[in-house]
Amino acid sequence: MIMTPTPAYSLGVDIGGTKTLAALVDDFGRAARTFEAPTPASGGPTAILGTALRLAGLALAELPAGARPIDSVGIGSAGVIDRATGTVLSATSALVGWAGTDIRRAFQIAFPGLSVIVVNDVQAFIWAETVHSVAAGSTQVLGVMVGTGIGGGLVIDGRLHTGAHSAAGHLGHIVVAGAGGLPCPCGRDGHLESIASGPAMTAAYHRVGGTADDLRAVAAAAAEGDALARGILNTGADAVGSAIGSVANLLDPELIVIGGGVTGLGADWLGRVRRAAARTIIPAIGPLRIEPGLLGAGAVAIGAARLARPVPFPENGTP
């Protein structure tokens, strides 16, 4: 007789600069019962945590009958996160007052009995794509998210690499050509994020006299033949490509996985990123695959949940 295993889930939460998402994540890395809301980013930590805890509660209440009780929650959050304490060490101004927030404690109080881990959101993203998706089977992976900010995540020798100060992977804050003098949200200037993030490209369009509320509007202008808008998007893509090519030269990854809202610009943007990276990567390392993440909006929650509840082979990967 074939026994059907009891389905097991972990709770995954993604606290991003724009949206917050909670989901039940099964052992195959599938997000079920997903709940999402805008992050009240300007409302301070109490409001941000309140939204995250509310969505987490909604997801927990949807645990299917017969499933194992949930014993763990993983949270992927924007900012530099101290893995040992689950506290935000630093964050950009996008999440007002977020630095110093004890995320783990808030979840422990709200959901007694659950083990709680907290990681940076890009680190969670690349872990999900490595364990369950496009980078499955790889042990050296560079992850990049290009959106409101630009972040990176590193899998080295099959382990998530977080660095000496939990801050490894800050790909958005390396110096790139063309960004000199442009202020970066980190407080320095000349960094990749100051020329290639969504807000940076929108601001660049404003500087040349364009009017657009957001990156989507800049992209629409480019699609209608606005050469200034097109040039700004191209400059951003070139900068992302040369930056990740440079980092690839340092790390020698098997592949690069790219995600985040700016990837919504589509095949033209990604193709340009790939070409710029190819021009930068040394022959010993290239040609190197640069692939979009496949897990979509749930990737951060999936990766955080998987870090909270690791699953042994052969449950890893696609069922």
Ligand SMILES: [Zn+2]
């Ligand atoms: Zn910076």
